[in-house]
Amino acid sequence: MKETIAKYDWLTAQQCPAMAWRGLRAAPQTPDEAGLFRMEQGQEIGALARQLYADGILVARTPAKTSAQVTQDLIADGAKAIFFEATVLAAPFIAKADILRRQNEGWHVLEVKSSFADTGKIGELVDDLAYTVMVFRRAGLSIAAASLVLLSRGYRFGDDPERLFEIIDQTGDVMARVAEFEGAAAAQAAALFHDTPPAALLVSSCRDCDYFADRCLGKGIAHTVLEIPGLHYKKLKRLSAEGIIDLADAPDDLGLNDRQQRAKDSALSGSPFIAASLGKALSAILWPCHYLDFETVATVLPLYAGHACHQQVLTQFSIHHRDGVDGAARHSEYLADAAQDCQRELAEALIAALDVTGSIIVYSSFEKTRINALRDAFPDLSAPLEAILGRLVDLMSVVTDYVYHPDFRGSSSIKKVLPVLVPDLSYKDLAVGDGDTAITRFARMARGEITGADIEPTRRQLLDYCKLDTFAMVRLHEKLFDLAGRTQRAGGA
Secondary structure, rough: OOOOOOHHHHHHHOOOOOHHHHHHHHHOOOOOHHHHHHHHHHEHHHHHHHHOOOOOOOOOOOOOOHHHHHHHHHOOOOOEEEEEEEEEEEEEEEEEEEEEEEEEOEEEEEEHHHHHHEOOOHHHHHHHHHHHHHHHHOOOOOOOEEEEEEEEOOOOOOOOOOHHHHEEEEEEHHHHHHHHHHHHHHHHHHHHHOOOOOOOOHHHHHHOOOOOHHHHOOOOOOHHHOOOOOOHHHHHHHHOOOOOOEHHHOOOHOOOOHHHHHHHHHHHHHOOEEEOHHHHHHHHHOOOEEEEEEEEOOOOOOOOOOOOOOOOEEEEEEEEOOOOOOOOOOOEEEEEEOOOOOHHHHHHHHHHHOOOOOEEEEOOOOHHHHHHHHHOOHHHHHOOOOOOHHHEHHHHHHHHHHHEEEHHHHOOHHHHHHHHOOOOOOOOOOOOOOOOHHHHHHHHHHHHOOOHHHHHHHHHHHHHHHHHHHHHHHHHHHHHHHOOOOOHHHHOO
16 A cells, blocks of 8 residues: 555545545556557656756655655755756655746746647646645745646647747646645545545546446446436436435436437346337448548657647558448558658548448548548548548447447447447457557657567558458448348348
């Protein structure tokens, strides 16, 4: 068990004290490949932010002293004014400031984040900064100012690092939040270090909690109210206030829509729901069918000339083609050269591969969004790209409207649907088995971190992953025909 409360623990406790309590006692988790890459990008942004302050000193522990002790010594030396990663311990709280500057008789705390300066989640960043300020104040420092160092939308690949950042003063909002945090600090610390976990409440963060199903509110419950798809937060709040976790206890006057009621009824009965009109919906899909999936890359720092931070770049497509539900599938694919922006070439290859007839099957609205972006980027290709947009059919919408299985657990995402409806199809044997890993591998090639003889195997792994994504849609489409009784086949037979 950890002996100190860090920022992550504190912020988690603001969502759910029980989650934070268990997190303090959990074994450290090694980040996966994609998580490690995200951490590395954050470290890169932090290092670039330090270039704004040439005289700064990077605080590092020594064999004889902790980072907090080194920080204490540096702060005591009045000749030194700017520190990076200054650490303070105000037991049981510990915090680290990305940038700490002397300002008159006090200190200016600056937090570096990989968000844009106009982010809609500024409140979350203020909370992040407020925790750091609270701990530094508890350690005896007088904090005169608090700012966020965020990314500029005007920055482009190759620009000077000074153009990368915007410094946003948040002193007023931060200090107001610090006052709230201070008022709760003692009670929060006592609850987190108590022998028994705090009482858990049903909140939005329960949906992504590692402990909910087997160690918390969901333990022993076959189906919880979290399986109601698209449940409004006000309704979730009502259920929480009434202590209702089991879906079977959900009140009849909750005001569920048709989709939500189907999910509830299916889960409680244990029987799948198959709409009688599924066959009619499938008959609207025109053969030949082209099953399309895209992959993209987006990194904090841009990869290519003219690009901005976090810019999403289309890098790959896979298409399975089929003339009928029982016909043999053909396959087309494209993977960009990671060393350059190949979106123009990709768009032209996409237009050629999709021909001009038949429905184009996708899963979710992602492909539509990316084709719209291609159309905007290449106006001379707008006509064929518009034609492609007009042929798109979202198989996810078909599943959402006409099919539900208790094991979907309230979701229509392909990660939930595919293992239930096509259980023999799996990604587990692939070297690249998920989208985050695919993004990471491509980005590392683009950044020159995968080179030489490793490039071709990596490209093959990316192609195999994307190919399975579209083959999954082929199989899922087949299964939907099975569920509908195979009343609609190629040519309307």
